[in-house]
C-alpha cells in the first residue's frame with residue numbers, strides 16, 4: 001500500500017515532461033491519476049500505460065486549455081471517468097502543471113503570444129481550481145507549477161515570467177482562503193529542466209547544455225523527476241504544515 005493509496009490526483013499537462021514525471025510518481029505511490037493532455041493522446045496513453053505497468057491506476061482526460069471552454073471540458077471528462085475508476089467522486093490532489101513558454105524580449109512579444117501565455121498559464125489554473133473546489137476533499141492539496149523565472153530575470157521570456165508571477169500570487173492568496181478546509185496550496189518553481197519545452201535550444205546543443213548547467217549550484221540541467229519529487233512531498237501527509245509557499249526547485253540557480 002502506497003502513501004497515496006485511496007487518493008485521486010489530477011495532473012494537468014500530465015502527458016509530457018514535468019507533468020508526466022509527476023503523474024508517474026503519484027501513481028507509483030498509489031494515487032489514482034487523471035492524466036490531462038491537450039493534443040497528444042498517444043503521449044497521454046503512454047503515461048497511463050506506464051502508471052498501470054507499475055501497478056498503479058490512471059486514466060487520460062483531454063481538454064484544450066487555451067480557450068475558456070477548456071476548463072469545463074476537462075471537469076466533464078474527469079467526472080465521467082473518475083467514477084469508473086474510483087470508489088467515489090471528488091479529488092484529493094490538483095496539480096496545475098500545463099504551461100507554454102512563448103519566447104521573446106518585450107519588443108518582440110506579440111499580443112497573441114502574450115494572450116496565449118495568459119490563457120494557459122494563468123487563466124486555466126485559476127478557473128480549473130475555482131470549478132474544482134467543490135470536488136476537492138477537505139484536507140486536499142493544490143500544487144501549482146511556477147518557475148524560477150519569477151526570481152531570476154530572464155529577459156527573453158518576459159511574458160511567461162509575468163504569468164508565473166501571477167501563479168505565485170494565486171498560490172499565496174488561495175492558501176489563506178482554503179486553510180479552514182485543511183487544504184494546502186503551494187507552488188514549485190523549477191529552473192531549466194530538460195523537457196520538450198526547451199528542446200529547440202537545449203537538446204543537441206552542447207554549449208547551451210553547459211551554460212544551463214552552469215546556472216545551477218549543483219552543476220547540471222534539471223530533470224523532470226527533480227521536480228516531481230518535490231511535488232510528491234507537497235502532496236504527501238508530511239507536508240501538512242506547509243502552505244502558501246513557493247518552493248524553489250532550480251538546483252540553486254543563480255544563487
Ligand code: NAP
Nearest residue numbers: 013015017018037038039040065066098099192193195197
Ligand atoms: P512540456 O514538456 O512542453 O509539456 C507541456 C504539457 O502541457 C503537455 O502535457 C501539454 O499537452 C500541456 N499543454 C500545453 N498547452 C496546452 C493547452 N493549450 N491545453 C492543454 N494542455 C496543454 O512542458 P514542461 O517543460 O514539462 O513544463 C511543465 C510546467 O513546468 C509548465 O507550467 C512550465 O511553465 C513549468 N516549467 C518548466 C520549466 C522547464 O524548464 N521545462 C521550467 C520552469 C517551469 P499536449 O502535448 O497534449 O498539448
